[in-house]
Amino acid sequence: MARTTSLSGFPEWLPEERIVEQHVLDSLRRTFELHGFSSIETRAVETVEQLLRKGEIDKEVYGVSRLQQDEDSSREDALALHFDLTVPFARYVVENSGYLTFPFRRYQIQKVWRGERPQEGRAREFTQADIDVVGDGTLAFRYDVELALVMIEALSELPIPPFVLRVNNRKLAEGFYRGVGLTDAPAVLREIDKLEKIGAEQVSRNLQDTVGATPEQAEAALSLAAIRTEDTSFVERVRELGVSNNLLDEGLNELAEVVGEASRRAPGKVVADLSIARGLDYYTGTVYETVLVGHEQLGSVCSGGRYESLASSGKKTYPGVGLSIGVTRLVTRILSRSMAQASRSVPSAVLVALNDDASWSAAQDVAGQLRARGIATEVAATAQKFGKQIRYAERRGIPFVWFSSVAEDGSPTHEVKDIRSGEQVAADPASWQPPAEDLHATVLRAATTDD
Known part of the structure; x- marks a missing residue:
């Protein structure tokens, strides 16, 4: 408490x-x-x-x-x-x-x-x-x-x-x-x-x-x-x-x-x-x-x-x-x-990581697409090493970290990482959805409440 x-x-x-x-x-x-x-x-x-x-x-x-x-x-x-x-x-x-x-x-x-x-x-x-x-x-x-x-x-x-x-x-x-x-x-x-x-x-x-x-x-x-x-x-x-x-x-x-x-x-x-x-x-x-x-x-x-x-x-x-x-x-x-x-201490389900400081505006575009579909999202403030950005998400209790990059043909690519399991998969900001239990912070009852 x-x-x-x-x-x-x-x-x-x-x-x-x-x-x-x-x-x-x-x-x-x-x-x-x-x-x-x-x-x-x-x-x-x-x-x-x-x-x-x-x-x-x-x-x-x-x-x-x-x-x-x-x-x-x-x-x-x-x-x-x-x-x-x-x-x-x-x-x-x-x-x-x-x-x-x-x-x-x-x-x-x-x-x-x-x-x-x-x-x-x-x-x-x-x-x-x-x-x-x-x-x-x-x-x-x-x-x-x-x-x-x-x-x-x-x-x-x-x-x-x-x-x-x-x-x-x-x-x-x-x-x-x-x-x-x-x-x-x-x-x-x-x-x-x-x-x-x-x-x-x-x-x-x-x-x-x-x-x-x-x-x-x-x-x-x-x-x-x-x-x-x-x-x-x-x-x-x-x-x-x-x-x-x-x-x-x-x-x-x-x-x-x-x-x-x-x-x-x-x-x-x-x-x-x-x-x-x-x-x-x-x-x-x-x-x-x-x-x-x-x-x-x-x-x-x-x-x-x-x-x-x-x-x-x-x-x-x-x-x-x-x-x-x-x-x-x-x-x-x-x-x-x-x-x-x-289940977590913050409403955020996703942290959008930055490759460099110049990518902040593009990261905000990704966050906007996620938020438009009801997914609470934060954007990293500085382009630290990815490991530090992931540790920041862990401290905040944010379950997913979003990574964006640019393919050889100039098209954007996206991956999202579940930092609890380590699984990282390709994702589209226009359609990706977290599991229902991770969409919002939830309240978990103890196994017994009669003690």
């Missing part, structure tokens, strides 16, 4: 690593577009007020200002870099609703910034890839099911280990908490969200100390969070806890629909995990988190959920459901564990 940069938390890639990242991005774009999602891009900055509308994450937001501030600048005018793509997308939908066709299906791949403590899997500047479906006033629940299936397909195309999409429903959780007498459901969810970090015993203490739960209520909340199934049998297990609530029933039915269809189409890749809470307050129904099997300590690589009122204008709301892939987190793990690598 690229060496540690001078600014911690702002990753940079070497050329061969960037090829791996581009492969991931291109694969995601292809899958998203196959499912009819349109690409958009939103601005990098939002007003502070807009960013902090939902959720308490102000400590992680990077403010943006000129080095010399205006004397009359105010908090309301302050700008900040977006910390995710969902909040800016909600604003985008409201401002452009008259130009969009609903339900609106969008994908968005952009940089985001978050002031976290840098560590593996957590950077201050990173790339996310989001898909969302947003409705005008209402949005069919079926989209919650569809987005889970789309994301499973998208992740399955990447050079990563097996993964599990863990799904829960906040209606289910909130209804259960209300049913046992815990009225501050968001506070309970925030504590349950810490389970994997601090353990059940500490979460139980927190529920009692900060939320006001009795030991019995804390035990009930933890019993719910302990339920995990790969099918819809979680419904029966929740019922066995003996809690009744209408919102609980609604959440159970919705989660059963997601898990039932997803487990049928992608068995083993979906789990109903009733400990999943998601920290952001704008989620209202289905919530998703995704972990790589054997790499659970990396955290979620893809998460999201249903939101009913994040995008709103007056009495008009635009409910949506979306999922976000942490592309930089995934790519960092792919590279650090050698799960995939680029």
Whole structure:
């Protein structure tokens, strides 16, 4: 991987690593577009007020200002870099609703910034890839099911280990908490969200100390969070806890629909995990988190959920459901564990060698013919000995070197050398084609990616 940069938390890639990242991005774009999602891009900055509308994450937001501030600048005018793509997308939908066709299906791949403590899997500047479906006033629940299936397909195309999409429903959780007498459901969810970090015993203490739960209520909340199934049998297990609530029933039915269809189409890749809470307050129904099997300590690589009122204008709301892939987190793990690598570090397939400095223009003619047919080509800058020009191609990772000369009758002749095998053959720049696997730099998966 690229060496540690001078600014911690702002990753940079070497050329061969960037090829791996581009492969991931291109694969995601292809899958998203196959499912009819349109690409958009939103601005990098939002007003502070807009960013902090939902959720308490102000400590992680990077403010943006000129080095010399205006004397009359105010908090309301302050700008900040977006910390995710969902909040800016909600604003985008409201401002452009008259130009969009609903339900609106969008994908968005952009940089985001978050002031976290840098560590593996957590950077201050990173790339996310989001898909969302947003409705005008209402949005069919079926989209919650569809987005889970789309994301499973998208992740399955990447050079990563097996993964599990863990799904829960906040209606289910909130209804259960209300049913046992815990009225501050968001506070309970925030504590349950810490389970994997601090353990059940500490979460139980927190529920009692900060939320006001009795030991019995804390035990009930933890019993719910302990339920995990790969099918819809979680419904029966929740019922066995003996809690009744209408919102609980609604959440159970919705989660059963997601898990039932997803487990049928992608068995083993979906789990109903009733400990999943998601920290952001704008989620209202289905919530998703995704972990790589054997790499659970990396955290979620893809998460999201249903939101009913994040995008709103007056009495008009635009409910949506979306999922976000942490592309930089995934790519960092792919590279650090050698799960995939680029076939070469440059796009060039051919280096056109020079016989002498006077042949540079003719070499450019050859390169032009090759490029016209989609073959990435470089031309040597100086007429060094052929051995040095070949070694230059080797260092660059260019597989073929092109040689041109003039026959006795004055006609040009051409040969191309595969410097890996040493084979050199006659070639015509108007028709020669490299093997398909050498035409572009490709990404090669490791023999196994589950270590």
